[in-house]
Amino acid sequence: MKIRFVSLLVSGWFCLAALAAEPRWVSVEGHKLRAGFAGVSGDRVNLILDGKPLPVLLSRLAPASREQAAQLKPEPAPVPVHRWDYLDEISGRQVCVRETAPGLIEVVVFASSGGSFFRWAGRGSRSEDQPAGDGKKERGTTMLTFSQVVGEGGELGTLFSGLESANGSKLEIRFAEGESEPQDAGINGVYGRITADKALALSKKQFKTVSAALQELLRVAPRSWPGANRRVAGEWEARWPILRADWAELVFPAAGFVSPAEARVLEPHLDYWLALLEATGMGWGLIAYGGFEQPAIDGWAGEYDDGFGGHVSLREVTGGALSFALGCARGRGEDPQTAEFAGRIPVAGLAKQGGSQRTAVFVQESAGLPEGVSPMKISFRKFPHFLVVQTENAGPHTAPAWFDGVYRWSPAPVE
Incomplete structure (x- = not known):
C-alpha cells in the first residue's frame, strides 16, 4: 500500500507529495507532524495521525493537489504505529512511548495535580531482547535509553534508562548507568502497562x-x-x-x-x-502566581511575561518616550516558533487614564514594508501588575506565533 504525505504551505493550502510507505515527520506551517495520507473518502482527505484517521476537507487542498487527490482511490486507513502506554497509579503520572523509526523512540511523561500540569519529553533508542541474566535462554527485558529533548545547540541532559519487563507489563525508569551527576526530572519510577x-x-x-x-x-x-x-x-x-x-x-x-x-x-x-x-x-x-509579592511602580518600566513563552521589556527613556521590545518563543523547547519586534513610542503616543492605568500606542512606519503588507499597530495598557498587549496586522511579523496577551509584571533588573 502506498502512503502519501501532506504538508501545509505558509499560504494555508495543502500539497501532496509521494513518499515512502510508512509515516514520516511532515512539515506543517513550520511545525513537525507525523502524518500519513491514506486516501480520499467523499469530500475529505484521510490523514493518519498516530495510527488513527483524521479527515480533512478536500476544499483545503491547493487546486492542483485537490484534482490529484480526487483521482486517487480510497485506500485502507490506519498504518500500524508502535506505541506503549504506562501509568503510575500512585502518583498519577503517565508515560507514552512511541517508535518514530525502527529502534528510535519518543518518551513523554505527564501528570496533573489540581490545576497544574507537568510534561517531560525525551528521545532515544529502544532495544529489544536484552539479556535477562547470565545463561538464561528466555526472552529478556527491553531497554530504553533516552534524554530530554533540547533546542538546537543545547546540551543533552541527564541520560535515563527504561527497562520493560519480559512480559511487557511494567516499565521502570531510572538514571542510566554511569551518570555522574544526574538531575532528577521527576520521571523515575515504576509504571504499569495500560491500553491506549x-x-x-x-x-x-x-x-x-x-x-x-x-x-x-x-x-x-x-x-x-x-x-x-x-x-x-x-x-x-x-x-x-x-x-x-x-x-x-x-x-x-x-x-x-x-x-x-x-x-x-x-x-x-x-x-x-x-x-x-x-x-x-x-x-x-x-x-x-500573579507576582503580587513585589510592590508595583507607578510607571512602565519592567519585564513582563505571559506564561506562554511571550516576553515584553519596557523602559522609559530620556525625554519621556517609551522604549519596548517584544519577543516570544511559543511552543516546546526543541523547535519553538519565535518572533521579535522592538520600537520606541514618543510622548505623544502615551497617556494616563484614571487610577493607575496607562496606555501607549505604536504604529509602524509604512516605508520599507513589502507591497501589500500593512503597518503593524501595537497597543499597550499597563495596570499595576499586568500589561495587556493588542496588535493589528501583526501576522507577517509573528505567525504562527503571537504577541497579543496579558503579561505579568516584574521589576526591571538593576543595571
Whole structure:
C-alpha cells in the first residue's frame, strides 16, 4: 500500500507529495507532524495521525493537489504505529512511548495535580531482547535509553534508562548507568502497562479536572488581587478560549485543520488532549502566581511575561518616550516558533487614564514594508501588575506565533 504525505504551505493550502510507505515527520506551517495520507473518502482527505484517521476537507487542498487527490482511490486507513502506554497509579503520572523509526523512540511523561500540569519529553533508542541474566535462554527485558529533548545547540541532559519487563507489563525508569551527576526530572519510577484507550480516557479526565480548577481559580483568586489588577482577570478569561486554541494548534498542528464544529474528529488523538492539558496548566500557573509579592511602580518600566513563552521589556527613556521590545518563543523547547519586534513610542503616543492605568500606542512606519503588507499597530495598557498587549496586522511579523496577551509584571533588573 502506498502512503502519501501532506504538508501545509505558509499560504494555508495543502500539497501532496509521494513518499515512502510508512509515516514520516511532515512539515506543517513550520511545525513537525507525523502524518500519513491514506486516501480520499467523499469530500475529505484521510490523514493518519498516530495510527488513527483524521479527515480533512478536500476544499483545503491547493487546486492542483485537490484534482490529484480526487483521482486517487480510497485506500485502507490506519498504518500500524508502535506505541506503549504506562501509568503510575500512585502518583498519577503517565508515560507514552512511541517508535518514530525502527529502534528510535519518543518518551513523554505527564501528570496533573489540581490545576497544574507537568510534561517531560525525551528521545532515544529502544532495544529489544536484552539479556535477562547470565545463561538464561528466555526472552529478556527491553531497554530504553533516552534524554530530554533540547533546542538546537543545547546540551543533552541527564541520560535515563527504561527497562520493560519480559512480559511487557511494567516499565521502570531510572538514571542510566554511569551518570555522574544526574538531575532528577521527576520521571523515575515504576509504571504499569495500560491500553491506549485507557491512556486516552485518563487524559480526557485530567483535562476536565484541570479546566475546572482553572475556572474556580478565576472565580476566587482575583478577589484578593490588588486594586485595578482585578479588571485584568476578566480580560484574560475572555481571551482564554483563543489562547488555548492557538497553543493547541501550535504544538498539535492538526488542531488547526478542522473547524470548531468538526473538533470531535480530534478526540481519538492523545496529543490533542495533551496540548489542551498543557495550555490549561500554563494558564492556571499565570493566574495562581500573579507576582503580587513585589510592590508595583507607578510607571512602565519592567519585564513582563505571559506564561506562554511571550516576553515584553519596557523602559522609559530620556525625554519621556517609551522604549519596548517584544519577543516570544511559543511552543516546546526543541523547535519553538519565535518572533521579535522592538520600537520606541514618543510622548505623544502615551497617556494616563484614571487610577493607575496607562496606555501607549505604536504604529509602524509604512516605508520599507513589502507591497501589500500593512503597518503593524501595537497597543499597550499597563495596570499595576499586568500589561495587556493588542496588535493589528501583526501576522507577517509573528505567525504562527503571537504577541497579543496579558503579561505579568516584574521589576526591571538593576543595571
